[in-house]
Structure formats: structure tokens, C-alpha cells
Amino acid sequence: MAECVAVLTGAGISAESGIPTFRGQSDAGALWRNYSPEQLATPEAFERDPRLVWEWYDWRRGCVARAEPNAGHRALAEFERRCAATGRRFTLITQNVDGLHDRAGSRQVVKLHGDLWILRCLSCGREERDERVPLDPLPPRCDCGGLQRPAVVWFGESLPAREWACASEVSATARMFLVIGTSGVVYPAAGLVEIARQSGARIAVVNPEPTPLDARADWLFRGAASEVLARLL
Ligand code: BV8
Numbered sequence: 001m002a003e004c005v006a007v008l009t010g011a012g013i014s015a016e017s018g019i020p021t022f023r024g025q026s027d028a029g030a031l032w033r034n035y036s037p038e039q040l041a042t043p044e045a046f047e048r049d050p051r052l053v054w055e056w057y058d059w060r061r062g063c064v065a066r067a068e069p070n071a072g073h074r075a076l077a078e079f080e081r082r083c084a085a086t087g088r089r090f091t092l093i094t095q096n097v098d099g100l101h102d103r104a105g106s107r108q109v110v111k112l113h114g115d116l117w118i119l120r121c122l123s124c125g126r127e128e129r130d131e132r133v134p135l136d137p138l139p140p141r142c143d144c145g146g147l148q149r150p151a152v153v154w155f156g157e158s159l160p161a162r163e164w165a166c167a168s169e170v171s172a173t174a175r176m177f178l179v180i181g182t183s184g185v186v187y188p189a190a191g192l193v194e195i196a197r198q199s200g201a202r203i204a205v206v207n208p209e210p211t212p213l214d215a216r217a218d219w220l221f222r223g224a225a226s227e228v229l230a231r232l233l
């Protein structure tokens, strides 16, 4: 079996691009108008106040539109190229919805929690990529007149079946599993680390702060993704 490298990234890898994390130390990141992500990223919140939830996503889309991929994103894209050149299978699994891995040149990206730039119509189900910032009007509407939502996975919603199946299979066959910039509190994504470990993968964790995943790490790199990944490369 060609050696298989898998990577799981979280909001921390985009922190150095200026994108606030969800549970970051800097409160500014975790809260927006005093709401926590767990209060806004839910079907109930959208049902109750679609405009408020869209104002949060429109703000985040603006942050991402002004951001650039950082050296951590670019190192993972280079890692993928080197694995391809040496016949190793490389898969990047991300919890992030910002699309910065794609902009950095990563090709094999499994988006577990969807994509900030894609809108889904609640009436006809059509999905379309819309990169306008700001969106006007808010909330946006489909050509069919239906209300559109961000095509992301909210709390209490199941992950897209194809992406979850791919991420689970890759994690169960990886020889090397890199966990970068995630607090490891959101499931089922965080459970991929245990799947990899149970299947005999060596686990490396990259994070400036301690996380519950550290206990499973064979290697623990206490530092920022951009510095550690550049060194690892
Ligand atoms: C599911 C997309 C069930 C949207 C996100 C009660 C009710 C309902 C569900 C639950 C419940 N209790 C538990 C659950 C399960 C729930 C869950 O896990 N909750 C947590 C909070 C306890 N999970 C779900 O609901 C999932 N669905 O379970 O469905 C089901 C099952 C079957 C059938 C039907 C239904 C769905 C979870 C997905 C939610 N969507 N995002 C959006 O983005 O708007 S989650 C959100 O958190 C983001 O995706 C984010 O990526 C993810 C995880 O956060 P992290 O990426 O880890 O980011 P965080 O800020 O936490 O940490 C950043 C880390 O980076 C830190 O450690 C920091 O130290 C580090 N860092 C900082 N700087 C750097 C750095 N690292 C490296 N370099 C740096 N420079």
C-alpha cells in the first residue's frame, strides 16, 4: 500500500491569515456581537433569525476575502506535491469553511463542514458559488425565490456523507496523521484522530496550546502552524 499521509486542519491554521478562530484565546475571535459560534451556527438560529445569522457569515466572508493563505497553508500544498512526486497518497481533511487551502494550491481537500462561498437554496436545493462581499440583499435569495443558506454544516446537522466516508477511509489507512490547528472538541471530526491511531498511524499534533488530542500524539509540536510546518517540510 503506497504510504498514505493524512492531515486534519482546524481554524488554527487560518489564524495567521487573520481569520478569528472559534474558541481562540483572544475573545475577539470567538465572539461576534457577543454571540458564540454555537449560538449562531445552528438550524434553529437560522430559522429564528436568518438575517442575523447571515450578517455573521457575511462578516466572516469579508474577513476571508481580505485574507491571504499563510505559510502553513502553502507548506501543506507543497507537502501534497512532494507526496505525489514520490508516489505517496496525501489527503487534506479540513474542518474549515474558508477555502484558504484551495487558494494555497492544495488539490485533495476534503471539506467536512462545507464551504462559506457556496449558497444552498432551502426551496429547490440548488447550490451555487457566490463570492460577492458584501452580499446584497441579506438574506440572499435563489432565482426560484427561495431563501438561501450558507452551504456549511451547522451544529446538530450531519456531515456530508461522501466527505465523511472519504475522511474515515483515509484516516483508517494513513501511516502518518498530522493534526494541525484544531482544539479537538468538535465531533465527529475530532474522532478521526482516534480512527487513525487505532489503525496504527503515527500521530503528530501541531498547536501552540494544549488540546485533548495531545494524549494521542506520538509527536507534539508546541508552536504556530506556519513555523512548524515550514520546519517539518
Ligand atoms: C453532529 C461549520 C449529529 C460552520 C462547524 C448537542 C447538540 C447537538 C450536537 C452536539 C451536542 N453536543 C455535542 C454535539 C456534537 C457537535 C459537537 O461536537 N459540539 C461540540 C461544540 C461539543 N457536533 C455536531 O453537531 C456535528 N454534527 O454531531 O450531528 C448528527 C448525527 C447523525 C445524524 C444527524 C445529526 C456538526 C459539527 C460541525 C459544526 N460546524 N463549522 C461554520 O464554520 O460556520 S464547527 C466549527 O468548529 C468549525 O468548523 C471549526 O473548524 C470547528 C472546530 O473548531 P476548530 O477548528 O478546532 O477551531 P477552534 O477555534 O476550536 O480551535 C482553534 C485551535 O487552533 C486552538 O486549539 C488554537 O490553540 C489553535 N491555534 C491558534 N493559532 C494557531 C493554532 N494552531 C496552529 N497555528 C496557529 N497559529
Ligand code: ZN
Binding pocket: 121, 122, 123, 124, 125, 126, 142, 143, 144, 145, 146
Ligand atoms: Zn431555489
